[in-house]
Amino acid sequence: MGRVWSLYKSLLNVQFGWSAAKYNYIKKRQRLWEPVIIVLGLGPALGMIVFGLWRVAEIGFETGLMLGQPHIVLALAAAAAQIITLFFGFFYVLSSFYFSDDLKMLIPLPYRSWEVLAAKLLAIMTGQYLSISVIVLPIWINYGRLARAGIPYWITSVLVFLALPVLPLVIASLLAILLMRVANVSNKKDLVTMIGGILILVVVIGSQLYLQTKMPDADPEELLLQLMSEADGLVKAVGRVFPPSVWAANGMAYAHKPYGWWNLVLFLGITAVGGLVLYGISERVFYQGLIAGMDGGKTRSRKKVEVSSTAYERPVIWSAALSEMKLFLRNPGYVLNGLVGYILFPLFALIPLLTQGNLEVNPLQALFEEPIPVYLVMGGVALFFLVMTALSSIPATTFSREGKYLWIRRTLPVSIQQVLAGKILGAQIINVIGCVVALIPITYILRLNIGGVVGGCIIGILLSTGMSGLLALLDLARPMLDWVDPIKAMKSNLNGVIALLVVGLAAFGIGYRMFVHYQRSTMARIPVELLVLAAVLFAVYKYLGTKFAEHRWMNLEGGIL
Amino acid sequence: MLKLRNVSKKYRGAERYAVQDLDLHVRHGEIFGFLGPNGAGKTTTIKMIVGLLRADQGSVTVNGFDVEKQPIEAKRSIGFVPDNPDLYQKLTGLEYLNLIGDAFQVEQSLRAERIQYYLEMFEMSHALGDLIQSYSHGMQQKLALTGALLHEPELFILDEPMVGLDPKSAHFFRELMRAHVEKGNTVFFSTHVLEVAEKICDRVGIIHNGKLIACGTIDELRKDSEQVNDTLEKLFLELTEEDDSIG
Numbered sequence: 001m002g003r004v005w006s007l008y009k010s011l012l013n014v015q016f017g018w019s020a021a022k023y024n025y026i027k028k029r030q031r032l033w034e035p036v037i038i039v040l041g042l043g044p045a046l047g048m049i050v051f052g053l054w055r056v057a058e059i060g061f062e063t064g065l066m067l068g069q070p071h072i073v074l075a076l077a078a079a080a081a082q083i084i085t086l087f088f089g090f091f092y093v094l095s096s097f098y099f100s101d102d103l104k105m106l107i108p109l110p111y112r113s114w115e116v117l118a119a120k121l122l123a124i125m126t127g128q129y130l131s132i133s134v135i136v137l138p139i140w141i142n143y144g145r146l147a148r149a150g151i152p153y154w155i156t157s158v159l160v161f162l163a164l165p166v167l168p169l170v171i172a173s174l175l176a177i178l179l180m181r182v183a184n185v186s187n188k189k190d191l192v193t194m195i196g197g198i199l200i201l202v203v204v205i206g207s208q209l210y211l212q213t214k215m216p217d218a219d220p221e222e223l224l225l226q227l228m229s230e231a232d233g234l235v236k237a238v239g240r241v242f243p244p245s246v247w248a249a250n251g252m253a254y255a256h257k258p259y260g261w262w263n264l265v266l267f268l269g270i271t272a273v274g275g276l277v278l279y280g281i282s283e284r285v286f287y288q289g290l291i292a293g294m295d296g297g298k299t300r301s302r303k304k305v306e307v308s309s310t311a312y313e314r315p316v317i318w319s320a321a322l323s324e325m326k327l328f329l330r331n332p333g334y335v336l337n338g339l340v341g342y343i344l345f346p347l348f349a350l351i352p353l354l355t356q357g358n359l360e361v362n363p364l365q366a367l368f369e370e371p372i373p374v375y376l377v378m379g380g381v382a383l384f385f386l387v388m389t390a391l392s393s394i395p396a397t398t399f400s401r402e403g404k405y406l407w408i409r410r411t412l413p414v415s416i417q418q419v420l421a422g423k424i425l426g427a428q429i430i431n432v433i434g435c436v437v438a439l440i441p442i443t444y445i446l447r448l449n450i451g452g453v454v455g456g457c458i459i460g461i462l463l464s465t466g467m468s469g470l471l472a473l474l475d476l477a478r479p480m481l482d483w484v485d486p487i488k489a490m491k492s493n494l495n496g497v498i499a500l501l502v503v504g505l506a507a508f509g510i511g512y513r514m515f516v517h518y519q520r521s522t523m524a525r526i527p528v529e530l531l532v533l534a535a536v537l538f539a540v541y542k543y544l545g546t547k548f549a550e551h552r553w554m555n556l557e558g559g560i561l
Numbered sequence: 562m563l564k565l566r567n568v569s570k571k572y573r574g575a576e577r578y579a580v581q582d583l584d585l586h587v588r589h590g591e592i593f594g595f596l597g598p599n600g601a602g603k604t605t606t607i608k609m610i611v612g613l614l615r616a617d618q619g620s621v622t623v624n625g626f627d628v629e630k631q632p633i634e635a636k637r638s639i640g641f642v643p644d645n646p647d648l649y650q651k652l653t654g655l656e657y658l659n660l661i662g663d664a665f666q667v668e669q670s671l672r673a674e675r676i677q678y679y680l681e682m683f684e685m686s687h688a689l690g691d692l693i694q695s696y697s698h699g700m701q702q703k704l705a706l707t708g709a710l711l712h713e714p715e716l717f718i719l720d721e722p723m724v725g726l727d728p729k730s731a732h733f734f735r736e737l738m739r740a741h742v743e744k745g746n747t748v749f750f751s752t753h754v755l756e757v758a759e760k761i762c763d764r765v766g767i768i769h770n771g772k773l774i775a776c777g778t779i780d781e782l783r784k785d786s787e788q789v790n791d792t793l794e795k796l797f798l799e800l801t802e803e804d805d806s807i808g
């Protein structure tokens with residue numbers, strides 16, 4: 001067990017970059033402003049989430065109390081935590097076991113396969129505990145306070161908390177194994193992994209949405225009455241997303257009664273069964289991972305290529321853009337993490353199809369008079385482009401993803417402006433295609449005004465181009481180059497988080513302006529303001545792109561490790 | 562062809578200079594060996610020449626262009642192979658070469674001709690359409706070499722090129738360098754093995770603890786070391802001891 005523990009600690013260290021942070025900030029005392037800015041940026045965001053959930057618990061408790069089911073908030077929190085674990089766990093298991101190279105390095109060391117597996121799963125679970133505690137703790141603690149819960153509640157909640165991520169992680173692992181089994185036997189492994197991964201996510205999310213929203217063919221009001229009158233009816237309805245969360249909630253709420261104990265036993269029991277299943281398949285996870293790590297051989301095409309037909313001269317920027325796109329799209333880890341948003345949004349728009357079986361009712365008609373005002377459509381579409389630039393992480397990790405290969409670009413006779421232009425062009429081609437493809441079903445389902453969508457696309461392209469330039473500069477300012485696993489450049493990279501914060505704030509501001517114009521009926525100003533914003537972004541990019549980028553490009557020292 | 566004047570470099574956080582007051586002049590058309598034990602400062606110097614590191618003091622000029630003031634022009638004359646070339650694993654060999662060719666604006670017919678020439682010589686034309694991740698270490702090295710020679714650089718720079726090569730490839734390498742200078746170009750390479758330098762270099766410079774302690778033909782230096790220079794003699798001994806890395 002001691003060996004598992006030490007391996008676990010070193011994996012955690014890599015996962016969170018503690019040594020690197022200690023080296024940079026404490027030993028070398030350089031870039032001390034970074035942790036300060038990160039704390040200042042993330043702190044309030046985290047605080048707002050915790051405070052918001054604290055309030056949710058209060059409101060949910062009071063409403064639930066009137067219906068005799070105050071513990072609906074417990075079920076909500078548990079279900080949300082388990083769904084989030086299922087969703088992200090799938091990525092983490094894939095990243096940790098299949099996209100990561102460290103299994104190969106661990107093999108020569110005297111570890112047994114179950115020890116490596118246990119350490120890796122523990123490292124993943126630690127990350128999961130941290131993230132679900134943000135959601136679960138404010139709600140559960142406030143519930144305990146409001147319900148004046150006794151000792152049994154608190155003890156039970158600790159047990160439930162510890163068990164919470166296990167089952168979803170087991171399911172995520174099973175899905176990952178299934179995917180890698182299929183991928184490993186095909187000779188287009190990367191492609192199968194990407195498409196299969198996206199398919200699995202679509203199915204998982206789609207079925208969740210379906211379960212969540214599909215109601216029996218009854219009058220909605222009648223149904224609600226029925227749910228409210230039935231004992232724990234609402235709790236059960238919430239729990240449909242992830243049924244064991246109902247047992248968790250009941251176990252906690254009735255911790256002082258046999259009914260609660262029975263629920264707790266059910267919940268812990270099914271968790272234990274899940275854990276045993278995982279133990280049983282552990283060898284398989286491990287070896288499939290190993291096979292996945294041993295790339296090469298199988299990917300050989302053996303097809304004869306004609307040199308002279310491809311050896312023509314391309315403009316330097318286009319050449320850089322092409323390589324940027326290829327290097328991103330050929331890595332299944334990047335694709336699954338970066339492009340999932342382009343698929344999720346249209347999927348959300350499909351909710352009515354799943355719930356009603358048809359697309360006759362526009363889900364937005366409750367919010368706006370129909371049709372939706374054309375300038376709002378324009379603004380919303382432009383905003384979509386902007387948000388996706390950050391969500392895809394392509395520009396914000398563009399230099400980091402070069403890693404130890406950065407020496408190639410730095411020794412070529414190409415200026416940093418051209419390098420940046422190529423990278424932005426490559427990122428934007430992916431972003432624009434992704435957004436347009438996602439917008440087609442959205443436009444159809446929400447019956448958006450075509451002119452508004454087209455106008456929004458044009459404004460959105462301008463806006464997101466400026467933004468991706470700035471995000472690429474951010475990554476040039478603090479690239480993360482010393483990775484061994486390519487996936488780290490994207491998943492453990494703070495630049496991606498900073499990008500989301502910046503763009504999230506911008507989106508919030510733009511959304512607010514749009515709302516103000518909507519209320520004052522001055523919506524024609526929305527596109528004007530967005531165009532001005534795009535111009536400002538370009539100007540800032542232009543200024544920094546010459547002043548700062550050249551200096552930075554010459555002084556980067558991590559080109560060759 | 563290549564001039565270093567008073568070049569110094571100290572890494573951030575380091576106590577001593579990795580390279581100190583280095584003066585070096587590599588002439589047009591020669592094969593210059595940059596000789597020194599491990600940790601002497603060879604890689605640091607080369608990184609400053611090719612634009613990967615910035616010198617704290619002094620200046621580097623390549624083909625008359627200052628590498629800091631006119632980096633693009635300077636880089637146009639250079640072909641560079643690092644000691645351990647890491648190449649984009651998710652590009653095919655041909656895509657990598659085209660990326661280099663596009664950056665150096667190598668015109669179509671020349672590009673195709675040179676790619677075919679080198680890859681046939683290296684016996685790896687068959688792998689051109691495969692991803693680099695499927696290449697062996699040796700194949701990746703050969704690809705890096707082809708990339709560096711694609712624009713027929715006036716100054717060909719290699720960092721420890723003979724490490725890990727079998728005797729046949731080492732011999733072949735020497736031929737390659739020879740052929741390159743015979744076309745009127747210059748070769749600058751580093752090594753920590755005296756024997757390698759002896760066989761091919763027109764002149765060598767010896768670097769030790771970041772300082773250039775001798776420069777000239779091997780014969781000149783040998784004479785010096787026998788007669789007066791104690792450290793040089795010791796250094797020669799040290800350098801000859803380490804010849805186990807060539808086959």
Ligand SMILES: Nc1ncnc2c1ncn2[C@@H]1O[C@H](COP(=O)(O)OP(=O)(O)O)[C@@H](O)[C@H]1O
Nearest residue numbers: 572575579597598599600601602603604605606
């Ligand atoms: N990135 C770095 N940071 C700090 N010190 C370094 C770094 N790279 C090299 N050094 C130090 O600089 C000196 C010269 O190293 P290097 O140029 O790599 O030598 P060589 O190539 O001759 O073996 C050594 O003492 C080495 O430890």
Ligand SMILES: [Mg+2]
Nearest residue numbers: 603604644721
């Ligand atoms: Mg070296």
